[in-house]
Amino acid sequence: MKRAFLILAATLVAFGLAGCGGQDVIKIGGVAPYTGEAATFGVSSKQGMELAIEEWNAAGGLLGKQIKLVFADDKGDPAEGATVYTKLIKQDEVVAIVGTVMSKVTLAGAPIAQNAGVPMISPTSTNTKVTEVGDYIFRACFIDPFQGTVGAKFAFEDLGARTAAAIFDVGNDYTKGLSEAFAAKFTELGGSMVAFEAHPTGATDFKAQLTKIVQANPDVLYVSDYYNDVALIAKQVRELGFTGPMVGGDGWDSPELTAIGGDAVENGFFTNHYSKDDTRPEVREFVAKFNAKFGAEPDALATLAYDGMYLMLSAIKNAGSTDGVAIKNSMKALRLPVVSGTVQFDENRNPVKSAVIIEIKGGKQVYRTTVNP
Amino acid sequence: MGSIFNAQQIVNGLQLGSIYALIALGYTMVYGIVRLINFAHGDFFMVGAYAAYGAFFLFNAFLGGSGLPMAAVTLIVAMAAGSVVAALTNRFAYKPLRNKPKLSSLITAIGVSMLIEYLFSALPFIGASFRAFPVLIEQKLYKIGTATISNYVVIDLLVAATLMIGLTFLVRKTALGRAMRAVSQDKDAAKLMGIDVERVIGWTFLIGGAFAGAAGLLAGMTYPRIFPYMGILPGLKAFIAAVLGGIGNIPGAMLGAYIMGLAETFASAFNSLLGEGIAFAILILVLLVRPRGLLGEKSADKI
Numbered sequence: 001m002k003r004a005f006l007i008l009a010a011t012l013v014a015f016g017l018a019g020c021g022g023q024d025v026i027k028i029g030g031v032a033p034y035t036g037e038a039a040t041f042g043v044s045s046k047q048g049m050e051l052a053i054e055e056w057n058a059a060g061g062l063l064g065k066q067i068k069l070v071f072a073d074d075k076g077d078p079a080e081g082a083t084v085y086t087k088l089i090k091q092d093e094v095v096a097i098v099g100t101v102m103s104k105v106t107l108a109g110a111p112i113a114q115n116a117g118v119p120m121i122s123p124t125s126t127n128t129k130v131t132e133v134g135d136y137i138f139r140a141c142f143i144d145p146f147q148g149t150v151g152a153k154f155a156f157e158d159l160g161a162r163t164a165a166a167i168f169d170v171g172n173d174y175t176k177g178l179s180e181a182f183a184a185k186f187t188e189l190g191g192s193m194v195a196f197e198a199h200p201t202g203a204t205d206f207k208a209q210l211t212k213i214v215q216a217n218p219d220v221l222y223v224s225d226y227y228n229d230v231a232l233i234a235k236q237v238r239e240l241g242f243t244g245p246m247v248g249g250d251g252w253d254s255p256e257l258t259a260i261g262g263d264a265v266e267n268g269f270f271t272n273h274y275s276k277d278d279t280r281p282e283v284r285e286f287v288a289k290f291n292a293k294f295g296a297e298p299d300a301l302a303t304l305a306y307d308g309m310y311l312m313l314s315a316i317k318n319a320g321s322t323d324g325v326a327i328k329n330s331m332k333a334l335r336l337p338v339v340s341g342t343v344q345f346d347e348n349r350n351p352v353k354s355a356v357i358i359e360i361k362g363g364k365q366v367y368r369t370t371v372n373p
Numbered sequence: 374m375g376s377i378f379n380a381q382q383i384v385n386g387l388q389l390g391s392i393y394a395l396i397a398l399g400y401t402m403v404y405g406i407v408r409l410i411n412f413a414h415g416d417f418f419m420v421g422a423y424a425a426y427g428a429f430f431l432f433n434a435f436l437g438g439s440g441l442p443m444a445a446v447t448l449i450v451a452m453a454a455g456s457v458v459a460a461l462t463n464r465f466a467y468k469p470l471r472n473k474p475k476l477s478s479l480i481t482a483i484g485v486s487m488l489i490e491y492l493f494s495a496l497p498f499i500g501a502s503f504r505a506f507p508v509l510i511e512q513k514l515y516k517i518g519t520a521t522i523s524n525y526v527v528i529d530l531l532v533a534a535t536l537m538i539g540l541t542f543l544v545r546k547t548a549l550g551r552a553m554r555a556v557s558q559d560k561d562a563a564k565l566m567g568i569d570v571e572r573v574i575g576w577t578f579l580i581g582g583a584f585a586g587a588a589g590l591l592a593g594m595t596y597p598r599i600f601p602y603m604g605i606l607p608g609l610k611a612f613i614a615a616v617l618g619g620i621g622n623i624p625g626a627m628l629g630a631y632i633m634g635l636a637e638t639f640a641s642a643f644n645s646l647l648g649e650g651i652a653f654a655i656l657i658l659v660l661l662v663r664p665r666g667l668l669g670e671k672s673a674d675k676i
Contacts, residue, residue: 039502170645199641200649202606204596207385208641208648214521215381228503228598235597240381241514241521259505260598 025068026061026322028053028312029088029120031099031109032305033076038226040254041101041301045123046071047294048305049098055289056313063320067313070094074105081105085112095322096120098308101301103127103144103174110137117324119331121312123304124273126250127173131349136328138349140308140340144174147249147271148181150355150371151222154269155182155247156189158357158369161219163194167209167233168224171201178224178249186222194218206233207240214240221246227254230268231261238264245269253300258363268360273300274340275356275367286339300340307338377642380520383635388526388595390634391533395588396611397618397626398540399459399581405557405621406577407471409478413462413485415608417455417582420489421589422506422599423499424454429507444509448532448590455586456579458489463578468571486605493601506597529591536584537627544623549576557621610637613656619669628667 032045053067061067070092072084081100088094089112097113097120100106106125113120114134121138122130128144131137155161164186168179176198183193194216197209213221214237221237223230223246230252237246245267252270276287276297286306290298298306311334316322319330335344341353357368396418403411428450432443466485470478494501513524544550552573555563564570592607593599614633618625633652641648659666 035501037503198645200645203649204592204598204603205385205389205637207388208382208638209645211379211381211385212377212642215379215519231505232596232598239512239514239521239523239525241516256503256505260503262508262597 025066026063026316027068027070027092027094028309029085029092029094029097029099029118030069030071030305030309031074031081031084031088031097032071032101033105034071034073036076037228038076038102040227040256041124042073042076044299044301045099045101045305047290048123048298048302048307049309051290051293051302052306052309052313054293062313062317063322072099074100074109076102076105078105078108081108082112085109089113089116089118094118095324096312096316096327098123098305098312101125103130104172106130107133107173110134113137119312119315119324119327121308121331123308124250124301125174127177129173135349136324138311138331138345140304140311140338140343140351141250141273142353142355143350144177144249145181146355148178148183148224149185150271150357151178151247151249152182152185152189152191153371154271154357154369155220155222155245156186156191159220159245159247159269161245162191163216163218164191164220164222165195165197165213165216165218166193166222166224167197167199167206167213169201169229170198172225174249174251175224175226179222182222182224182247203229204232206236210237210240210242213237214242218244220244223248224251226251227257228260231257231259231265234261234264234268243267247271250300252360253358253365255299258360262363265360266362269368270358270360271355271371272358273355274303275358275365277367278356282337282339303339307340307343310338311336311343377639380518382638382642384520384522384526386635386638387631388529388634389638390631391529392588392592392595392607393611393614393633394533394627394630395536395584395591396607397614397630398537398623399585400612401615401618401620401623401626402553402577402581404615405623406553406574407467407478408475409467410482410612410620411462411467411581412479412482412608412612413466413489414459414581414585415604415606415611416486416489417459417462417585417604418589418592418607419493419599419601419604420458421451421455421586422593422603423493423589424586425451425509425590425593426504426506426599429509433507440510444528447509448587451586451590452583453586455582455584455589457582459578459582459585460575463575468574490601490604499601501601503598503600506593506599508597509594525595529595532587532591536587540580540584540623543580549573553577610652613652613659615666617655617659617666619666622666622668622670625666625668 030049032042034042053069074081101124103125106122110133114136119136123140126144166179168175195213248270250272315331319326343351356370359366359368399414425447428447466481493499515522552568556573614629615626618629640651
């Protein structure tokens, strides 16, 4: 009888705890475009975040509590991004945020996190302005000028290009920033830019601009768009008779690139944060774990979301508290080997690390080389 | 200027114009018959693209292979799907409002458009994300002078031209065409002459939907990325093309569409943002200077 009573009491307590929950879990916000124009980015990112949290929870959680991911879909839209950031902070009361993917959306969400004093780390927003929003804003990836610079160096030195053209989305800071940095570095190295063309957001017909580019006869074409635009641009530029190499940024990193682009994206190269063919132990272990859980190879989006979550959780652990100021200071002092390299933040809260060049060959992404900053 | 006005850019403009023309015809025919701007028309175009996509995978699973027969089959399916959705829209959304004020139909048209878009986004086997359109026909390139022309350009132009010639024949030479012209001139008089007006309206939607469906397939092939909102912008631009040519006038819609395609290409080559805005600049200009359009007849009430 006494034993039955004990079991009953224990059950009640357990239910009571599960019911209110507030005290015994640490809530971390996760934001990514789960639907919309960059949906595969969001799906990968969410998987990365889930894997990191699952690992930490299995190893005993954080500060003696379990971690709970509160995920929100920003749909790749800045207005929606601002809404979900407000919701996570005000309604769900998360202690920190990992998100979001696209720079233009992160730029809408970051001021909200900054004003509320909630530390956040964007896994993949490469636009310089993101961390300039304030001292609570960090990122796990390198920045636009760096990608453009590496792309230009690769085009000039490895591909031997001396003339280049660029096409970018005029309504997107990310693609514009990359193309500008590419043009600056390529000219500095001694090459010349023979065409520099913008296209409007949401366009499907790029032929007018691409005709101008093809007629300028460049050795290499720099395409800084996201994968679905890259695929259409590649199709159309090949249709206009261009056979040279194309170089781009991490926006190319999606299986959809070759699904839409087919043969047209062959002879394409892009700068990326990591390659799954890298032999570092952190990479091998992560790829194995990801494969076991999701039955697929992780892309850079998943990797950086995993790293971003890992960095944030480590900072909270080192801080020993969920207070915003303490997490922020602990983040600044961090130096940690993660999957995409050893991360340490500079004074602008950008990580200092290397980049890789991936080649599209036979419809597959093949590791080509690593470029150090 | 050499990079803006040259053979290649003209080819680009004609290809774009062909797709606009097929959509614009549906707008103009429906307007000619029932005086309704069917804003859901751009979505029939999207339905055509998805139907072709589905047909390709279905037939590929049973028969295998690609090439011309497969392309012909998907074209028929795309046109049929466009027709069916157009006819259903007419039957359930517009017919009950036929004798109500025109504004009701116009607002309903916007509602139908959104309904189709959101329904397609919500369907699990379609979804809101981009889909890669399959390669129906291997691409081949031909170098003619300074221009590179692909077989896709040839297909786009040929399909559009064939359908437009067919439509012209239908309108000019057949009993149905005569009935359509009669209804567009005077609905009541046509009724008195024993013409089944509702039947003629039904056929008009079927044909318009089929043309939009065909345009959907061509667009899917040419720009191989489809999504439920892909019809909005081409739909708007085709509508402007129809207004430019004189809404209600079939040759006008074709002329307007090719002018739009060329204007957009030249303007984009000049400055990309200008290219995106030129359609709307044309609309404003036409409404200010020549509201009845290039080939349109004088009429007091436009939209």
